[in-house]
Amino acid sequence: MQDIENDVRCLIAEVLEKDQAEIKPDSRFIEDLGMDSLKALEILVAVEKKFKITIPEQKLSELKTLVDTVNVAKEFLAAKEKANAG
Amino acid sequence: MGYPRVVITGLGVVSPNSGVGKEAFSRAISAGVSGIRKISLFDTAPYKVKTAGEVKDFDPQAVLGRGGLRVLDRGTKLLCCAVKTALEDARINISEENSRTIGIAAGNTLGSLQSICDFDKVALSEGPQYVNPSLFPNTVINAQVSQASIRFKIKGFNVTISNGFSAGLDALIYAANFIRLGRKKIILAGGVEEFCEQTFIGFYKAGFLSEAKEGKPELSCPFDQRRNGAVLGEGAAVLVLEELDSALQRGARIFAELKGGGTFFDGSRIDKYKRGGRGLAFAMRLSLEKASLSPQGIDYLSCGANSTAEGDELEARAVREVFGKSPRMPAASCLKSMLGESFSAAGALQSAAAVCAIEKQIVPPTLNYQEKDPLCDVALVTEKADSRRVDNVLINAFGPGGSNTSVVISKFTI
Structure with a gap:
């Protein structure tokens, strides 16, 4: 699960043009890291692509920090694994 | 009271023969440095054509800094470098x-065909949900x-003026008219085109x-008997046009x-030069x-001839009719x-050179001129630059679609 956090941090750092060290678990995307709506969508797509999952756009408003994003990614990864197992 | 005079107070250039910067460009065109060489941006193995005027080792980060470049395409970076250096030159x-008192008008017709293709490629190969939304703005x-x-x-x-080969000059005329009508004091005007495989394929096919072929070389040799087509190029040039009083005050x-410009459209087919050259002659007369x-x-x-058989002949006829x-x-x-055919950027680069x-x-100088074509009798300066009095320059841009534009740029005297 640590790998997921690292992967997501790496994606966010790339989109926001920040060093990975600047992406703290609870840094707020908009207020602390200067994210805009287009970059938020880009992060959502990048996470979907990385983990081959589909995250509904309604979830976008929940992605406010690294922790939030990792949790959403885990939620949909778990759903995917469950579906594959079933 | 007449219209305000429009002066040029800054230049920004990104060119295949000199990279970024006005001084380097000025030295390169004076010395007759060619920017045409083997294509490096993509593999040319499937094609018979191997050369183009690429801006080699283009490093936008060195000019623009690191931030905000990640999702911009090549053409945007070319233009941004030209704008930044033009603003610096104009102080x-x-x-x-x-x-709010400053505007920008630039010619660009091909946009970024590469960006459109890359965007669609992801949608088609990986699925529409995986396209990067931040790349969508590049597709317009x-x-x-x-x-x-x-x-x-x-x-x-x-x-954005998007009417083809003459768009760079048309952007200058558009901007100058805005200033003459008193709507803006300063306008950055010019043109930009990027070179990419997608546009190359289109022109190639x-x-x-x-x-x-047929004993003739792959060469940009305008007005030469051996010419058999254009060599593509790319680049950006931005001129800072300013109302005279504004320039003097600061x-x-x-x-x-920029003394005047004229346009004339005489298209009948999108892919064929109109041989008589009357449209271009009219544009030249109007600008004079x-x-x-x-x-x-x-x-x-400053000729717009691009080494195509019909285009060069058209311009030679028009020049003969006017002069x-x-x-x-x-x-x-x-x-x-020297630079190749850079489409909507060409007129702007010619204006910067003027x-x-x-x-x-x-x-x-005009490079590669060896064999005279009796149908193209113009007084070409060849081999090396000719030192002479240059007070007034007439610049031509025209295309097979029928757009013809001329602009006069002159030495400034108060």
Whole structure:
């Protein structure tokens, strides 16, 4: 699960043009890291692509920090694994 | 009271033969440095054509800094570099106070075909849900000028002129008219095109490009008997056009004056030059009239000839119609022999070269000229630059679709 956090941090750092060290678990995307709506969508797509999952756009408003994003990614990864197992 | 005069107070150039910067460009065109070489941006193995005028080792980060470049395409970066260096050359700082008084107009027709293709490629190969939304803005034709406008906080207006080969010159005329009508004091005007495999394929399949065949070389050799097509190029040039009083009030360096321009559309087919050249002759006459000059007042004719059989012949006919036969013709030169055919950027690059030529009092050479074509009798300066008095330059841009534009740029005198 640590790998997921690292992967997501790496994606966010790339989109926001920040060093990975600047992406703290609870840094707020908009207020602390200067994210805009287009970059938020880009992060959502990048996470979907990385983990081959589909995250509904309604979830976008929940992605406010690294922790939030990792949790959403885990939620949909778990759903995917469950579906594959079933 | 007449219309305000429009002067040129800054230049920004990104060119295949000199990279970024006005001084390097001025030196390169004076020395006749070619920017045409083997294509490096993509593999040319499937094609017979191997050369183009690429801006080699283009490093936008060195000019623009690291931030905000990640999702911009090549054309946008070319234009942004030209805008930044033009503003620096003009010593203009854009602030909250003046941002609404400054506008930008640039020619661009091909947009970024590469960006459109890359975007669609992801949608088709990986699925539409995986396209990067931040890359979508690159797929529209006004992306490059809009992105430059956003980056440099140019709030007066931003306009993309998208009418083909003459768009760079048409952007200058559009901008100059805005200033003459008193709507803006300063406008950055010019053109940009990027070179990419997608546009290359289009021109290649249309048979527009020069290639080694039938004993003729793959070469940009305008007006030469051996010519057999254009060599593609790319680049960006931005001229800072300014109302004379504004320039004088802020103590700007005035490099030249944009005296007039004329356009004429005589298209009948999108892919065929109209051989008579009457449309271009009309555009030249109109620009001379606007500049209050007779044909004999022109010291340097910057030709739009691009080494295509029909296009060069068209221009030679038009020049003969306006200037008469040889002794009365002005010294002529074809920048595309050095840079290739950069479409909507070409007229802007020629205009930048005109300003440099006035500053240095030279006519740059036309490269690769060896065999005279009796149908293309123009007074070409070849091999090396000709040092001579250059007060007035007439610049031509025209295309097979029927757009014809001419502009006069002159030495500034108060």
